[in-house]
Amino acid sequence: MFGYNSLGINENGVLTISGVDAVLLAKIYGTPLYVIDEAEIIRRCNEIRESHIEKYGGRAVYASKAFLNKEMCRIIERQGLGLDVVSGGELYTARAANFPMERIIFHGNNKSLNELEMAVELGVGRIVIDNFYEIDNLNYIVKSKNKKIDVQIRINPGIDGHTHEFIKTGHVDSKFGFPLFDDSAFFAVKSVLESSLLNLKGLHLHLGSQLHQKDVYVRAVTVLAEFIKRIKDELNYEIEEINLGGGFGIFYTEDDSRKFINYFTDAINISVIKEFNRLGLKRPIVYIEPGRWIIGEAGFTIYTVGAIKEIKDVRKYIGVDGGMADNPRPPLYGAKYLALLANKITEVEEEVVTIAGKCCESGDILIRDISLPKVESGDILVVLSTGAYNYSMASNYNRLPRPAVVLVNNGNHRLIVKRETYEDLIRNDI
Ligand SMILES: Cc1ncc(COP(=O)(O)O)c(C=O)c1O
Numbered sequence: 001m002f003g004y005n006s007l008g009i010n011e012n013g014v015l016t017i018s019g020v021d022a023v024l025l026a027k028i029y030g031t032p033l034y035v036i037d038e039a040e041i042i043r044r045c046n047e048i049r050e051s052h053i054e055k056y057g058g059r060a061v062y063a064s065k066a067f068l069n070k071e072m073c074r075i076i077e078r079q080g081l082g083l084d085v086v087s088g089g090e091l092y093t094a095r096a097a098n099f100p101m102e103r104i105i106f107h108g109n110n111k112s113l114n115e116l117e118m119a120v121e122l123g124v125g126r127i128v129i130d131n132f133y134e135i136d137n138l139n140y141i142v143k144s145k146n147k148k149i150d151v152q153i154r155i156n157p158g159i160d161g162h163t164h165e166f167i168k169t170g171h172v173d174s175k176f177g178f179p180l181f182d183d184s185a186f187f188a189v190k191s192v193l194e195s196s197l198l199n200l201k202g203l204h205l206h207l208g209s210q211l212h213q214k215d216v217y218v219r220a221v222t223v224l225a226e227f228i229k230r231i232k233d234e235l236n237y238e239i240e241e242i243n244l245g246g247g248f249g250i251f252y253t254e255d256d257s258r259k260f261i262n263y264f265t266d267a268i269n270i271s272v273i274k275e276f277n278r279l280g281l282k283r284p285i286v287y288i289e290p291g292r293w294i295i296g297e298a299g300f301t302i303y304t305v306g307a308i309k310e311i312k313d314v315r316k317y318i319g320v321d322g323g324m325a326d327n328p329r330p331p332l333y334g335a336k337y338l339a340l341l342a343n344k345i346t347e348v349e350e351e352v353v354t355i356a357g358k359c360c361e362s363g364d365i366l367i368r369d370i371s372l373p374k375v376e377s378g379d380i381l382v383v384l385s386t387g388a389y390n391y392s393m394a395s396n397y398n399r400l401p402r403p404a405v406v407l408v409n410n411g412n413h414r415l416i417v418k419r420e421t422y423e424d425l426i427r428n429d430i
């Protein structure tokens with residue numbers, strides 16, 4: 001269905017996710033419910049291993065901001081990938097799951113002293129330095145602990161990633177990284193090289209998220225190669241790693257074309273070989289940091305249909321038992337989704353409806369104008385491609401408890417995050 005490896009139909013005519021009946025999942029675990037297909041994550045990690053790590057000697061770290069809990073750390077650990085964390089909380093989760101610290105890359109545009117101390121203390125593999133304030137803070141910490149740490153420097157390449165304004169990161173007017181155009185990046189490199197305890201391994205950039213064009217990555221490689229050449233010529237130091245970040249786009253609706261990872265990784269690696277050769281530089285180790293590409297299409301959200309309201313000649317609203325609290329992406333980015341009625345998967349589409357969340361906001365619309373079979377209260381609706389930035393950006397708005405997360409894999413299912421309770425909601429109230 002729509003090319004999702006995870007979806008099927010069973011002998012009762014019900015939608016299955018990795019071989020598990022979606023209506024049964026709703027019955028056992030309640031709704032709204034996040035469902036994650038482990039088999040799809042593993043398939044995608046294998047694809048990354050073959051197309052980037054084994055083929056080109058590259059490295060890949062999963063951007064945990066897309067979806068993280070202890071079980072996800074264990075899955076990624078078993079797949080041999082590293083982990084990109086962006087806060088003390090993500091680092092703490094990885095530590096709690098015994099994720100190998102040397103495979104962690106620590107990001108952030110305003111890491112606190114506590115977070116930096118934690119990262120140095122735990123011995124993360126790389127800290128990606130974002131700004132001059134951080135160079136000072138990190139120098140202070142490594143000196144006081146007399147510990148050496150490997151770092152990458154995040155540059156802002158001034159490349160526009162052609163995606164939603166809020167999820168662009170590599171354009172000139174961005175809060176992330178050291179701008180190249182005014183020489184800040186060059187001075188950052190100089191300053192890190194002057195420190196005996198900061199070991200400069202690489203340069204990092206991230207162009208934005210949900211990108212569908214490989215040409216921006218190719219441009220970024222050229223920018224990095226030329227900057228590395230300048231560093232070699234002027235500072236007599238050859239940088240050995242480049243990190244192209246994440247951003248690889250996935251399928252949400254027919255507006256997006258689904259891409260194998262080698263669409264991006266071949267373009268990146270071939271241009272690395274070409275550009276670094278052209279400039280007489282050593283071929284660097286290339287890192288990528290996919291988040292959405294690994295988890296997005298492996299995730300689904302199951303809702304139960306409640307109130308249905310038809311406004312004559314205007315619109316038919318289908319109310320579901322979740323909404324912007326478990327998926328803020330439609331109101332935030334105008335994100336579009338597809339959905340299926342799990343219990344009517346063999347029936348023909350009959351009506352165009354709008355799926356509305358239950359939060360007290362008119363903007364809490366999950367899907368506008370979708371064709372579905374005749375919808376009735378009690379139907380089970382499954383929204384597709386909700387693995388990335390849904391659970392991780394969920395809130396308790398309107399004091400809605402966050403849904404549970406269930407892992408499915410070829411006919412098996414198990415809980416990996418419990419549903420929040422009302423008691424959880426008042427736990428920290430005094
Ligand atoms: C530094 C960095 N790396 C990786 C990612 C992952 O992005 P995506 O989920 O689009 O692959 C992000 C988020 O956009 C990021 O900021």
Ligand SMILES: N[C@@H](CCCC[NH3+])C(=O)O
Nearest residue numbers: 065167209210329388389
């Ligand atoms: N949260 C965004 C992506 C931001 C990526 C983090 N740098 C989304 O849902 O699309």
